[in-house]
Amino acid sequence: MCDTCGCNVTHGNEHLVTKGGKHEHTASGTESVEVLKNLLHANDHEAAHNREHFNRHGVLAVNLMSSPGAGKTLLLEKTIELLDGDLNIAVIEGDLETENDAERIRKKGVPAVQISTGTACHLDAHMVHKALHELDLEGLDVIFIENVGNLVCPASFDLGQHLNVTLLSSPEGDDKPAKYPVMFRAADLMLVSKSDLLEVLGDFDPANAERHLRQLANAAPVIPLSARSGDGIQTWIDWLIDARLTVSGRVAAGDLVRPAVQPEGALLHTTSPPDR
Amino acid sequence: MLPSRGSSSMKYLPKMHELAVCQALLGEVVSLAAARNAVIVTDIHVGIGPLSGVEADLLQDAFPIAAAGTYASAAVLHLRKTKIRVRCVECGAETKAKANRLICGKCANWRTTLIGGDELILERVEMETRSENQSMGEAANV
Numbered sequence: 001m002c003d004t005c006g007c008n009v010t011h012g013n014e015h016l017v018t019k020g021g022k023h024e025h026t027a028s029g030t031e032s033v034e035v036l037k038n039l040l041h042a043n044d045h046e047a048a049h050n051r052e053h054f055n056r057h058g059v060l061a062v063n064l065m066s067s068p069g070a071g072k073t074l075l076l077e078k079t080i081e082l083l084d085g086d087l088n089i090a091v092i093e094g095d096l097e098t099e100n101d102a103e104r105i106r107k108k109g110v111p112a113v114q115i116s117t118g119t120a121c122h123l124d125a126h127m128v129h130k131a132l133h134e135l136d137l138e139g140l141d142v143i144f145i146e147n148v149g150n151l152v153c154p155a156s157f158d159l160g161q162h163l164n165v166t167l168l169s170s171p172e173g174d175d176k177p178a179k180y181p182v183m184f185r186a187a188d189l190m191l192v193s194k195s196d197l198l199e200v201l202g203d204f205d206p207a208n209a210e211r212h213l214r215q216l217a218n219a220a221p222v223i224p225l226s227a228r229s230g231d232g233i234q235t236w237i238d239w240l241i242d243a244r245l246t247v248s249g250r251v252a253a254g255d256l257v258r259p260a261v262q263p264e265g266a267l268l269h270t271t272s273p274p275d276r
Numbered sequence: 277m278l279p280s281r282g283s284s285s286m287k288y289l290p291k292m293h294e295l296a297v298c299q300a301l302l303g304e305v306v307s308l309a310a311a312r313n314a315v316i317v318t319d320i321h322v323g324i325g326p327l328s329g330v331e332a333d334l335l336q337d338a339f340p341i342a343a344a345g346t347y348a349s350a351a352v353l354h355l356r357k358t359k360i361r362v363r364c365v366e367c368g369a370e371t372k373a374k375a376n377r378l379i380c381g382k383c384a385n386w387r388t389t390l391i392g393g394d395e396l397i398l399e400r401v402e403m404e405t406r407s408e409n410q411s412m413g414e415a416a417n418v
């Protein structure tokens with residue numbers, strides 16, 4: 001919205017700024033301004049910029065989200081091994097501290113950039129933008145953004161990704177989608193990780209997890225898998241290859257491609273308070 | 277004492293993402309206030325839905341910290357909590373729903389589209405403008 005030149009005054013809102021309208025500068029020196037602006041605005045703007053950058057290079061961007069310890073990094077390691085160069089991959093790692101995950105990925109021969117968020121509980125579009133300056137996207141097929149392990153905050157920030165993949169590890173319990181609806185509503189794919197533990201645990205029913213996901217009006221596919229045993233991994237790889245083709249087709253047709261659900265949420269980096 | 281601004285001091289502040297949201301909110305409000313020659317912002321109205329991913333109470337708590345040292349340091353943050361509504365893809369009914377049960381209230385179908393409840397919108401800002409305050413200041417100086 002333009003606040004300087006008046007180009008935001010239209011037939012539809014003219015009555016607000018003319019005499020008696022809510023925007024009118026009243027004699028008492030108080031002013032009431034109707035704004036109706038999404039608080040996501042600045043983050044969304046940066047995210048759109050990131051998305052254009054991915055699209056220009058024909059790269060599929062996947063935002064990987066889960067609780068801490070659900071197996072995101074191990075899944076990426078196995079994925080890199082199995083693809084064996086069929087797809088060129090890069091990874092952006094988000095953690096509060098340490099370079100550990102980026103180092104694990106680099107050991108697999110894949111470029112990785114670590115974002116240390118300090119105490120921030122999520123990645124935002126600005127952090128990803130900064131990380132992208134350290135990555136050459138030329139020749140890449142897929143970029144994974146491994147978000148900070150957290151089922152709450154990351155769901156609120158668009159990073160510019162095309163798809164959200166959410167892991168739910170079997171020890172966490174099959175009702176997590178009901179407990180964290182904002183996160184699971186945003187999933188384009190739900191992976192039930194550590195499926196090798198299902199038998200030992202006995203109380204995690206993947207069908208229940210899927211039922212809770214459907215209750216969120218989410219039609220996303222559900223794939224149980226174990227990066228350790230290899231169970232279900234090929235189904236995930238097939239999904240990934242297929243997703244890349246689908247997304248690049250849609251991008252070529254002029255579609256920007258955003259995750260199925262864009263949760264309205266939050267804005268911005270925590271390090272730049274507004275200036276007076 | 278809580279520092280009011282500057283990135284280096286941020287480590288003393290709560291790190292919930294509601295603070296980041298509040299800073300975004302203040303960013304909008306401050307630029308609005310500056311553009312309109314406001315002296316102070318008195319009231320800020322925000323619409324917030326249960327599926328916005330932002331907790332209204334935490335937002336309210338974070339607000340004074342984010343607002344310190346800005347035009348809005350004395351402003352009242354009014355949060356209007358919106359309700360979740362879904363439209364059924366099958367029967368077309370528009371019904372209310374719970375955050376973790378977004379199914380059609382009429383036919384119980386789970387294929388629905390969310391039509392309300394995920395918003396986080398700055399709706400209205402009320403401020404006192406220069407003219408009044410200047411005259412008040414002049415009166416005080418007499």
